[in-house]
Amino acid sequence: MNASLTIWTELDAVEQFFVTLAAIFFVCAVALIFFLIGSRLIKTYRSKTETRLQTIFQQSLNSLIIHTSTDRLPSSSYQFHLNELRKAMNAYPCGRQVMINLLIKLKKSLSGTSSKMLDTIYLHLDLPTVSKKKLKATSWKIQVQGIRELSEMNYYLPKRMNALIARTKNETLREEIFMAHVRLNKKNPLALLDRYDGAITPWMRINLHRFFSQYDGRTLPDFSRWFEHPREDVVMFCMSMARQFKQFNAVPALVKLLSHKNPMIVASAIRSLSDLEAFHVVDQVVAQAQIHWSNERISLRIIRFIARLGHLDAHTYAIEKYLEHKNFKVRLAAVKTLTSMGENAQKQLTLRNKLMGNRLTLMIGHASEPLLT
Amino acid sequence: MSVFYFIVHVLIFIYGVSIALWYFFLAILSMIEMRGYLNRNFFVDYNYILSSPFAPGITLIAPAYNEGLTIIDNVKSLLSIRYNNYEVMIVNDGSTDDSLAKLIVAFNLVEVSYAYEQKLPTKPVRGVYKSKNRAFSRLIVVDKANGGKADALNVGLNLASESLVACIDVDCIIEPDALLKMVKPFLQDTKVIASGGVVRIANSCVVEDGRLVEVKLPENWLARFQTLEYIRAFLLGRMAWSRLNGLLLISGAFGLFKKEIALSVGGYNTATVGEDMELVVRMRRRMHENQIPYKVAYIPDPLCWTEAPASAKVLGRQRNRWARGTLETLMLHRKLFFNPRYGLMGMVSYPFWVFYEWLSPIIEFCGLIFFAFLVVMGHVHWVFFISLILAVYGFAFFISMFALLAEETSFYKYIHKKDILKMVLVALVEPFVFHPRVVWWSLKGNWDLLRGKKAWGEMTRQGFAQYKRIYKKEVTTVV
Structure with missing residues (x-):
């Protein structure tokens, strides 16, 4: 210690500065190494816990879904499985989130009564509270997560989110609110289109097409309604949807678009007319x-x-x-x-x-x- | 004389501090951009693109020269990429081995009459081949006279039928989801004219049927140094430049471009060995000159895996070529240097490349010469020297650890527990063992360019087959 002190005092100011700098860098680097190792350990633990929880949840969910499909689920049995899920969920801090993720994942591959059953489970386990709490977060990623969870599980979106779509500059958040509206507003999914001033990007088009593909063709919105929309990207989007979903009633409106001043719209109109034969x-x-x-x-x-x-x-x-x-x-x-x-x-x-x-x-x-x- | 020493000292000090501050700034910016990217794509289901009729068409252009050893596996791998609307165009650049013959037999190819517009001047096309087997209907093989990689890519651009072109190295392993991820920036923003992906080192990784099935840290130390170097360059450097929209280089191993723009600027420059960087700079210049808003996107996901040179000789050739390519591009576009007309590219990106990418090995070398001179003259203040070296070394080590942090918090590819410690060791040793050689190869590259060297330099590779064999042997032993 004394020897180090002696060396230190023998250094001039510039040398002391460099040595201090070197020490700071090494300490930071070592701290990062510990962080990396810690991160590894946490990740491994979290991954194991999640896998374990998923296995437990999956068992109860499977029985519930199977019973729903065979229409033989007594109320006591439903409550029993629900209690099992609650117990497992509350045993770990990440339990609720793992449960929500699992429900969303399962919903993607299920439809009909089984899908509705998952919505009910989400509701009865009081998971909307967890999702709604996320809407108040300062991080937009957490907000998006909350919106996604609520919309995927067919819950409703609080009205203040409507105001957010006009206020936020974050494109991902805007897109997510828009998509949530489309998912949740079953009667008029594109109602927001009239006052949405963001761009309908090709990526949104892909997402919307995917969503509408699962719709019953008879309940799809009449896309020609927006052919005179002031935003050209909205017009392009609606033409492509009318084309994909074979909305033959859009033909007269498409013919009108042949005289549009934007050649891109004219080209798209011709393509749509061609695809609609x-x-x-x-x-x-x-x-x-x-x-x-x-x-x-x-x-x-x-x-x-x-x-x-x-x-x-x-x-x-x-x-x-x-x-x-x-x-x-x-x-x-x-x-x-x-x-x-x-x-x-x-x-x-x-x-x-x-x-x-x-x-x-x-x-x-x-x-x-x-x-x- | 003392005034001279003082001036040199101050200049070197200013340069050293500025380079350190820049790298630190870029590292922080990269982390921010990386978090943003991961957050933005947290909920993205890329399968939506896969099943969508709105996914844009992509032509994968893969030039091949004397790749007979691995070409069949590589093409099979390219044909199994997950994307609906794409074609694979292998451009046989006048190989002197049996590459074409092997392709004809393996994929049941026949020559077809193919009409195309010669928008870019190239060496003559000898024939276009298509497979009689409908299972390989995506495949087009073009046979042409030898003209180099840039010329082969230009042939691909002439013949490509889709609106986006992915230019790749045929010997790389492309992740199955690579195109889905690379195309996303184009879908999200119509201003995007090109997107680049991260290239990772595949040495020692387990490869089966042209697919990477297990990521491992290279056993070879030279490849290990390059692994750390690639993580630093791709995750810390390019990610930050992408955030600033100042990216000048998209790796030739894997990049996606809007075909019309690449064609409108004249395609790849056949007169340079740094054709990948040169094309991006030229595309960006054109957009600036025509005042068209644009973006060059960058995807941090590890999408492309390449075999790093495992011998110093081959690595030296590669770095020599990179140095020549950089200098050629910088000289060709010297008009950009601090030219406000080109915005951030002219005022920041280009000068950064000049001062910190091209000039740094030269300054390092001059510094060493100056140091040797001072030693001989007996003017070295050793305590000062050691304290300075400690600070520089500490910074280099810290930046490497920061790069590992970026990797750990994002894609987390090296999952074996000992990998962190191995990488820490690599970071500790690299400044003494690897870095000086890289500096030397860069200097040699600059010198060779001044002497008029234009050759590509032979890149001998061992191929991924060896890792497959090792893996199978291990499995057999375990069984």
Whole structure:
């Protein structure tokens, strides 16, 4: 100790500064090592506890779900299992959270009465209190967790969350509140769309599509209602949904969108009309070729629309015009379409190729290649 | 003379303090961004993308040169990635071995007539092959004359039919969920033009049928040093730059790009060996010059596993190439240097690369020379020297531990109990054993570039098969 003190006093101020700095770094590094080891131990313990709890919960939940499906569950038995769950849950601090996670996980793979049974268990175990407490947290992640739990378990979302959607700048939180509304508002899931000023990102589109896929087609909202929405991303989203869920009643509104000023919306409208097989509006669609001749996306959509007619008709001339389009993809799509339209179309293509100095030969080869279709 | 010493001392001191502060700042920022990323994606179910009709199409472009030893397993691995709307394009860059013949036999390939637009100039394409077996309908093999990795990637860009292109190294192991995770930034923000993923070291990991089944710390010490180095670089460095939207480098081993933008800037530069960094810088420059808002995203999940060079000779070649690639890119885009027109990229990212990535090995080397000179002249104040070295060493050790903390609190891949202690030991030894060699290889790379060296440098790999064999042997013994 004395020796160290002697060395220390012999150092000048700068040297003392560096040695102190080195000591701080080493102490911090050693603290981090202890933290890492501690973290390992805690993680292992937590993982073991969670696995054990899940096994216990799963047993009771299985019996409850099986009884529900066979419709032979006496009230005493239900209470017994519920008490078992409560006991196990309260034995560990993380018990309630493990239970909520397990219920949400099970809900994803169940439907009908079994799924409703899980909602009831969530309610009877007083777990909404745990989820609602999270809504008051300062961390947005915890808030999101609470919202997700309440919406997944078909509970309700407190009204103050509606105000939060307009107030918060956190995109994840906004999206989560929006999705919760969609999940919980069974009668009018997209009610929030009228006043939602956030963007409907492709990611939200995927989530919403997934959600609506589980809906009974007859109860789906009429997406054409929002085709005149001031936000273009909302219009695009609704068109894609109308297309995916084959809402044929959207056709008149889609035809109106053909005159929209945004070419992206026009392209999407043509695609939707094509997927909805609204071939009776082929004149209006082909007319877009004149207006949007240089637009690659719209040109491709028009070609695919005509291709879906599947036979030569008065509109095939439009495709022939596209054979001379400046864009390679458009020309190739036109060649592919003519190749797939039968013998007469192929003859026309061959003739056209000759007139064009065999510039289409490679494309014809590509389009005729069965392994490339 | 004393004035000269004083000036040199002060300059080196300022440089040392500034580099330490920068790394510390980046480390903190990385941790914040990492927490944000984990929180944002805590509830994300990537399977939604898998089953969605709205998932964008992806073309995986994998250039291959003389990969005959492992190519079949690698392609099988790529074909089993979990994503619905993707194609795998293997570009055989004029291999002199039996790579193409093996592919033709294994996947029942036949040559097809394939029309494409030559948007980027490349070496001639000799043939395009498709499989007669519908099970491999996603696979396209392109055979072309040898032109280097960048040229092969450009061929892939010309032929790709999807809107997003993932450029990967064929010898890497891609995690099954990699595309699902990489595509998410594009879905969440339409301004994203590219996303990069973390590359991890796969040496000693257990690999079965092209899939990584168990993560292990490398047994080889050189690979172990690189493991720590990669964790530091990817989890602490790039994560922070991503937060600042100042990322200049997406590893060539695995990156996802918007095809139209990559094509519009002219694709990969065949004149540089740092084609991955150069493309990202050029894409970003174009967006700035056209005043289009954009983002370059970064995914910290370990999505791509690569075999690190296990011999000093091969590692030296790799680092030499990296150094040349960095300098070439920096020289090509010198216009960015402190140019406010390019925003954060011009004012912060680019100067950071110049001062702390390119210049640091040179300054370290000059420092050593200066130190040797002082020793000879008898001007070294040894107590001061030792205290300074202690502070520098302490900082290096602390940053390495911080990187391990980032790993532990995020992806927690090295789960064996002894791994932490092994990594601590690596961090203690690395500044003396590994770092000086890295500095030397970087210097040599800079010198070679000045001498006009353009070669890629042969990268001999041992292949993942050895780990598989070891694993099987162990299993047999246990049974």
